[in-house]
Each structure stands twice: as C-alpha cells, then as structure tokens.
Amino acid sequence: MRRSGHIVRQVLEAAKEVVAPGVSTMDLERVAERKIRDLGAKPAFKGYYDYPCVLCTSVNDEIVHGIPSERRVLKAGDIVSLDCGVVLDGYYGDAAITVPVGHEISPELQKLLEVTRESLLRGIEAARSGNTVGDVGAAVQRLVEANGFSVVREFVGHGIGTKLHEDPQVPNYGVPGHGPRLRAGMVLAIEPMVNIGLPGTRLLDDKWTAVTEDGSYSAHFEHCVAVTKNGPVILTE
Secondary structure, three states, X not given: OHHHHHHHHHHHHHHHHHOOOOOEHHHHHHHHHHHHHHOOXXXXXXXXXXXXXXXXXXXXXXEEOOOOOOOOEOOOOOEEEEEEEEEEOOEEEEEEEEEEOOOOOOHHHHHHHHHHHHHHHHHXXXXXXXXXXXXXXXXXXXXXXXXXXXXXXXXXXXXXXXXXXXXXXXXXXXXXXXXXXXXXXXXXXEOOEEEOOOOOEEEOOOOOOEEEOOOOOEEEOEEEEEEEOOEEEEOOO
C-alpha cells in the first residue's frame, strides 16, 4: 500500500504543477491519466460506479467528485481540489489536495486551506491503536470549528486496502471514545472536507458533483494512514 500511495502522491504533484489560470480541469485529467499509466498502476476511480475519469476536480464551492471537463477553465483566485486513487498489485491508494489557482487567493481562502490541511494532520495524530474512529473525527472537528469553519457530514473517510472503500467509515466529526476501535494493521483514508459557510451539501444534476448548499467555498485534503503499534504512518507521501 505504501507503493500505491507513493504513486498517488506523484500523480497529484504532476497535476498540481499544471494548475494555472486558463487551464481546464480536463487538462489536469490528461496529465493524471498519463502519469498513472507511466508509473505502471491502474486508476481506481475510472469506471467505479461508472465514474468517467481518473481524477476528481472540485472547484470553489464544489466539495468532492467534480468531473473534469474541457469547459471548466480555472481562473486566478479559484481553488481546486484534486482527488485521485490508484490500484497497484491489488492494493489501493487514495489521496487529495486543494491548491490555489494563480499566485494569490484571498486571505479567507488561504486560511481555509491551512486549517483543512492541519485538521487532517490532527486526525492522523489520533489514528492510534486503542483509540476509536470517534477520536479521529473529534480531532478534525475541534480544529475546524475553532476556526469558524464547518465540517461536511454527508461525505466521510473510510477504510482502504484491497478495495477502495472498506469498513470502517471515518467521519470528520465525532465523540472521543465512540465508534469502532482502531487496531494495528488497519489502514484508513482520512479526508476532511471543510466549508467556509454552513455544512449543508447538495448534488448537481450530473449525480456526482457535491456542492455546498450555501455556495461557500470548500477544501479537501486526504491521506491513507496505517495504524501501527508505533503510531500512525502516512502511506501517501
């Protein structure tokens, strides 16, 4: 899983390099698809419940599962979430980053990205043998809400291994000490989705793209994390 995780990271970095004003989200898709092939892996998302692409590209108020398109052209000041999964020798890797478009985004968006990234690290820190799924979610939620943002409820992290989505579900909110207990050998995809405004979501007509109900911007960061007897180990770096 570390090998598949390493490939996912390289794919995201390759796509991130191309993010710029005037670039379409389909341009990012082409870069990601080529990189996955060059690295000898298979895309995890393409064909999954008939999803058409290897990458999810979610812009501004899109939370997750934005479908790459020639028509969606990035503008300076936008933010775009890049989410990618691969499978290598039967094992899955899955990770996401949110990146600014152009050299400057608003201070509020800068803070959104920093808080979401930091909340992921807080969740990872709580992913220890003997802790619970609730401890992970509570760690994320505490930091997000302390900064005046909100945690998306409808979409959650998950176990991952020989399938893309396995038990347990890993919400980005929770009560310490509640939920399934973590033990060494588990791998979790921890993925905070954080809105500037309210947590409500709605699904667009394409039946994939989830957006914020109030039109506020949203960020998404994700790592695959192994629970080990020596603490959490990030597999997607």
